[in-house]
Amino acid sequence: MKHTLAIALVCLGTIPAIAAEPESPDRIDPLFDCSIPETFASRLAGLFWDQKESEESRLVLRLTGGELVETRKLTMCGEPLTVEFISGQMHTREELEKLHSNNLEWFRGKFPGLQGTYADERTGEIVLEIYTAEAGGVDVEALRRESESRLGAPLRVAMTMAKLVPAILNPVPAME
Structure with a gap:
């Protein structure tokens, strides 16, 4: 759940990067690609958090257009995070x-x-x-x-x- 909030806040650009001690579990990895929302804003058909029991959490971006985007593997708060892109949607x-x-x-x-x-x-x-x-x-x-x-x-x-x-x-x- 803490990852959902951190992702949402960073992706929506509502706060600057969360500062914490370098080894803090609440720290947002500075390698997180904050350009994701800006890069795909004109194609964004949906954005949601998908977390299934016994599976890795993932952020899913549904995009219009046929251009495929490769899945990205990131680290958030010391935990793995997959950002998956689904292209070919009808409407933003x-x-x-x-x-x-x-x-x-x-x-x-x-x-x-x-x-x-x-x-x-x-x-x-x-x-x-x-x-x-x-x-x-x-x-x-x-x-x-x-x-x-x-x-x-x-x-x-x-x-x-x-x-x-x-x-x-x-x-x-x-x-x-």
Whole structure:
């Protein structure tokens, strides 16, 4: 977890390099390539931290364009870190977010039971969460295909049995 924060802060350029004693486990290796975000900013389709149990942590950058970028092996805080690049994505994350936000009203009008939406940086999809009970009788798959055609972007529909409702924040009455 400490690596995630360190990477995020360094990559986003929000702080100068973290200073610490040379052998401190919190030290960011000065060899870390801080040019990674700047170099790929115009092609960035997604950026996420991927950590699986019993595997080395990795930072994944999804990129538009066909130019392949070699995986980089770095050391952060004395631990190995792999930076993996996945080229060939359809849209930058800004483009995907714009497609998502520009079509929210259209989604609301087309998909009965729509409860939530977001642009997924890990997959490059626009995700719609739909309450199953309110979508009864609607061909959701046909709507998904129509939406993908309209947007020019992949769309994932997640059906849910749980209805989202506003939270009621009433104080619990005192026990007498």
